[in-house]
Amino acid sequence: MYAKIFVSRVLLQTVFRLRNKSMMCNSKRISEFNVPVPWGYIAVKAWGDENDEAILVSHGRLDNAGAFDRLIPYLPNSFYYICIDLPGHGKSSHFSPHLPIYTTNYVLVYKLLAQYFKRQSYIIMGHSYGGQIGFLFAQLYPNLVKKLILLDTVHMYPVSVKDFKYYLIDSFNSTIKLTEKLKTGNPPSYTYEEALNKLLHGRQGTPLTTEAATALLRRAVEPTGDGKYTFTFDQRMKNFINPTHDFRYILEALREDPVTCPILIVLGEHSFTKIDMELILQELSKLSNVSVEYVDGYHDIHNNNPDRVAPIVNKFLITQKGKL
Template identity: 55%
Template structure:
């Protein structure tokens, strides 16, 4: 496997609410791969994986708004999944060329939606440990929205009245390692994320994460709606989906979507040993699959 040894840089993409920060690998003349992390992570999520990927691409690893070194979305309003489509649109306008999307978890979910809406912009799509946004059933949607509204108001009140907690670097590292939605990650994986997750306050550190993200609002749809939507408006570019076998919650709740994808001619679904962060914890398991998918001409699956 070719090891990526090209130069690493930082860029800033201007947006109306501030800037979107990104870490880049390689030369901007090469084919562009836009790498988007999952919720409450940052561009460091891809450090360990990209070091194993072909060096013939230009990898742009973005900090989504409210994560890492990027500006937060404008204050007071809830964070909605649709907001993040603006980031993909900003990248399209900034680079002015087609790109491959490689998204982990939430980043892959939004990437799929962007490829559905703007097929002329997306050459290939790589989705790591994800298939679609979590479903909101017709029975559950009133309670879901009520909870989102009430939780949002509590967060806004807390932000207005309380100072963010401070941590030693070791305490912050342990929080990144252990405070996960699914399972703990390895220490070296947490280190890759920590570099962009905190900023110093005197001798201590605070997290830069926009707290509203903990209560983000998803589109109101269930798996049935998603499958019907993709049937009538398919994503036609080649798609690689890599799922961790130990991520039982996702594999169960998204079972009908995964079965639907496996029947699609342009989609390859592969399960590997590992959890929801297998691309970060065990990049050597994921990299060969991604590299093969990238290097095949015309996106042959």
């Protein structure tokens, strides 16, 4: 009898805990607006009270701010989450046409956003490409970055000395070919189900759940007027150009200009990132301000499995300094 009463109490406590958690998750105010930039605007989906400490949140390549729709509700209500669509993604303007997309252009975006919101410093949280940009931004402007959260990412991918020539030639040729193609053709259109399937099955080795893909699709397409949709991302992002430096350069730059703020790196156990970035991870793991955590999942762990990522991020957010 007492065992049954104890089990009932545990179940009841669990129900109340889950209900309270759900209420907390849904209590953030959401607002959407555009931030003007010289080439157009940056689309923002903000969560929370603008008077709270700001977290600048950025997604991966060919994603959008919807990538955080499933994670933000699990995070503390005491922060202002500024989720952006990077230029050429989601609802944001594309960069000026005809030229290739350079990764360093996006660092300028972070700087413009930092100036627009007029905060003394920001916490930066980025997934994949967005986190890589955030890492470089923290190196260049350490006074503007209070903490850095990297979700299944570490650093920009290097370009080796033996590959740099062919890397640039291939990027330029692909850009020219794409420009010619866009002159003569219209972007393909899809039904909603077809577009969803492209997101679900278009990532080799980085599967998305249906819920995660649906969160992205809301900002990834626009209607064509005939019951179909077209993707809004800038096609040039398929051939973006990273700085041409190798692992040796990256490691020397980290020693010369280290990121001094607390850094949290959350990696998927089954993701390619921990293998590709092993050398840099080894170097960063030696530092007292860096914490590396692994969770069961793939590259899009924050979107596929937000409940696994959130406790780690929450602990880091409320920790003032040092390692977890």
